[in-house]
Amino acid sequence: MSNSNIIEISKVKVMQSNAGYYIGQSCTTEFEDGYQLEEPYCRDSNYFATFNEASDYLAYISSDDEIQNDL
Numbered sequence: 001m002s003n004s005n006i007i008e009i010s011k012v013k014v015m016q017s018n019a020g021y022y023i024g025q026s027c028t029t030e031f032e033d034g035y036q037l038e039e040p041y042c043r044d045s046n047y048f049a050t051f052n053e054a055s056d057y058l059a060y061i062s063s064d065d066e067i068q069n070d071l
Helices: 053-071
Strands: 004-009 012-015 020-031 036-043
Touching: 004 036, 012 036, 012 053, 020 053
Parallel strands: none
Antiparallel strands: 004 020, 012 020, 020 036
């Protein structure tokens, strides 16, 4: 069994899997031999049929966060 550490978690972004596009985060994992791998970390939405639908949703929730932070 190899030891590994998550060294970075991305900002929320549009990602893709075989099921479709979604909003989520990726992480970069570093293994003891120095090898680094970027892989999915979490999924924060349902799946979308197209990149544009997911991107529009990300813009919508991002602008909503900015409004809430201004309060």
